[in-house]
Amino acid sequence: GYNYLMENYPEGCEYPVLKIGQYPLPKKQLNQLIESCDEILVLEDGQPFVEKQLKGYLGIGIKVKGRLDGTLSQDGELNPDSVARAVGKENKSEFGIPLVVEMRPPALCEGCxxxxxxxxxxxxxxxxxxxxxxxxxxxxxxxxxxxxxxxxxxxxxxxxxxxxxxxxxxxxxxxxxxxxxxxxxxxxxxxxxxxxxxxxxxxxxxxxxxxxxxxxxxxxxxxxxxxxxxxxxxxxxxxxxxxxxxxxxxxxxxxxxxxxxxxxxxxxxxxxxxxxxxxxxxxxxx
Ligand SMILES: Cc1ncc(C[n+]2csc(CCOP(=O)(O)OP(=O)(O)O)c2C)c(N)n1
Ligand code: SF4
The missing domain is CATH 3.40.50.970 (Thiamin diphosphate (ThDP)-binding fold, Pyr/PP domains)
Structure with a gap:
């Protein structure tokens, strides 16, 4: 999630960012982040594990956005485009896929x-x-x-x-x-x-x-x-x-x-x- 966010902000992100790479959650740093924000977006691959905790028993009083409220899809992996949409960048042309690029999903070998x-x-x-x-x-x-x-x-x-x-x-x-x-x-x-x-x-x-x-x-x-x-x-x-x-x-x-x-x-x-x-x-x- 962190890397996809940074791909969208090559010059540095304009919002405060906390990269979480540990469990239990770093409560002190989380509280610092919460105090400086009106709302929080959780970019998390797999299940909305941290997001649920922020909404639930950590009981923070500000809006938490992510997979649970539909800001990000509830299934599938994150990617730079889904993160771009979540931070409101979807219509900016630099994140569009150039027309010359063909979608090439993986395929079974010929002859398989x-x-x-x-x-x-x-x-x-x-x-x-x-x-x-x-x-x-x-x-x-x-x-x-x-x-x-x-x-x-x-x-x-x-x-x-x-x-x-x-x-x-x-x-x-x-x-x-x-x-x-x-x-x-x-x-x-x-x-x-x-x-x-x-x-x-x-x-x-x-x-x-x-x-x-x-x-x-x-x-x-x-x-x-x-x-x-x-x-x-x-x-x-x-x-x-x-x-x-x-x-x-x-x-x-x-x-x-x-x-x-x-x-x-x-x-x-x-x-x-x-x-x-x-x-x-x-x-x-x-
Ligand atoms: C629990 C678990 N262990 C291991 C893997 C890694 N893994 C992915 S596909 C696969 C087996 C693929 O072999 P097969 O079913 O014979 O299909 P094939 O790729 O040969 O068509 C394994 C072990 C996994 N996905 N999940
Ligand atoms: S030929 Fe072998 S490697 Fe290629 S898609 Fe089929 S099973 Fe997989």
Whole structure:
């Protein structure tokens, strides 16, 4: 928050600024700041932790602005532009994005198997199951949230995909689809899958297996070579553990399997498996 503020005031900020980098809060310095101001803006990433304390039990008698009163968005990270708006600088041209700059959100690599998985999954879901929701997870495949796929409805933390899909299915949502990576699955998705099995939840779980932990740099993945066995061991019916190779030539087969497993009332697992092209390229080079 401090750095974003300073980006907006390269010549120095015209308001008193207190940079907090400690807990418990530095009450003496805070009181000095409060005495010299009519209102306070809290620029804080993550949860409005300091802001709540200033409003609440520290009980300061002046206006506190930040995420709670809508001066800053309640979700998402701070950035120089959101901070500029919060300090009332939004219309100043020096903070506008030059027209020459194209938005370039991160994207899945060209040739990535997650792409083929999302292409087929979204084609089936958007065309044939408009009431669907896709609960995803943390990894390269989270980028399926971006265009052109726009395939993901939720992403919370490692392992949340399967449990959220189960909760939604229990609540009556159909089809409830989870998309999780092989590494995230063995990190914290297996427990959720066991829960689905124990209660025969009507969920379709896609374990997009690129045989590595790609997002963090291509480390080994704990379940490589054993994903089907793990699913079977947790109690998923072997006939509803379907392995596919995510390649264009297999799109029709993949779409048919996705349909079949969505139509199946119970726990099904689809495993699109093809190695991450980045780790594959590194291996080949070696
Ligand atoms: C609790 C927790 N531990 C570790 C991480 C770091 N992390 C981010 S993505 C990821 C795993 C990604 O691997 P995988 O699910 O196989 O997806 P891929 O990136 O290979 O597509 C990890 C460990 C995290 N986000 N949260
Ligand atoms: S690093 Fe690997 S898994 Fe990640 S987007 Fe690229 S090809 Fe896909």
């Amino acid at each position: 198997g997650h792409r083929d998985m999302y292409t087929t999954l979204t084609e089936v879901l958007k065309e044939e199951y408009p009431s669907h929701k896709v609960f995803s997870d943390i990894g390269c495949y989270t980028l399926g949230a971006n265009a052109p796929f726009n395939a993901i409805n939720s992403c919370v933390d490692m392992g949340a995909s399967i449990t959220m899909a189960k909760g939604a299915a229990d609540g009556g949502l159909y089809p409830a689809v989870a998309v999780i990576g092989d590494s995230t699955f063995t990190h914290s998705g297996m427990t959720g899958l066991l829960d689905c099995v124990n209660e025969n939840a009507n969920v379709t779980v896609v374990i997009s297996d690129n045989e590595t932990t790609a997002m963090t740099g291509g480390q080994d993945s704990a379940g490589t070579g054993r994903i089907e066995a793990i699913c079977a061991g947790l109690g998923v019916e072997p006939s509803h553990i379907r392995v596919v190779v995510p390649l264009k030539k297999n799109y029709e087969e993949m779409k048919q399997i996705i349909r079949e497993e969505i139509e199946y009332c119970g726990v099904s697992v689809i495993i699109p498996r093809r190695e991450c092209i980045q780790t594959l390229a590194r291996k080949k080079k070696k």
